[in-house]
Amino acid sequence: MNFYRQHVFFCCNQRDSGKTCCNDHGASGLREYAKNRVKELGLSGKGKVRVNMAGCLDRCEQGPVLVVYPEETWYTYIDREDIDEIISEHLQQGRIVERLKI
Numbered sequence: 001m002n003f004y005r006q007h008v009f010f011c012c013n014q015r016d017s018g019k020t021c022c023n024d025h026g027a028s029g030l031r032e033y034a035k036n037r038v039k040e041l042g043l044s045g046k047g048k049v050r051v052n053m054a055g056c057l058d059r060c061e062q063g064p065v066l067v068v069y070p071e072e073t074w075y076t077y078i079d080r081e082d083i084d085e086i087i088s089e090h091l092q093q094g095r096i097v098e099r100l101k102i
């Protein structure tokens with residue numbers, strides 16, 4: 001068995017150079033929201049789901065981005081509703097959210 005069933009990496013990179021970055025689109029706050037929701041729903045922990053921060057994932061122009069492993073599914077998102085949909089559809093039901101996929 002894998003230590004985690006799924007791993008969700010949020011790019012939370014912050015740049016001060018003026019170049020686009022995920023954190024300018026609320027990545028850190030929405031990662032915190034996702035982490036809390038996953039916990040509240042009883043999805044977190046060993047054998048379940050882990051939500052982690054990541055540095056730049058090199059898809060900055062499509063950001064903010066997150067990636068779910070082991071499916072290797074990349075998403076972009078705007079708000080809490082998008083995060084809720086990724087959690088309920090992908091993490092709970094195993095269905096890819098096509099409208100947010102990149």
Ligand code: FES
Pocket residue numbers: 011012013014020021022023055056057058059060061063064065
């Ligand atoms: S800053 Fe997020 S992918 Fe590069």
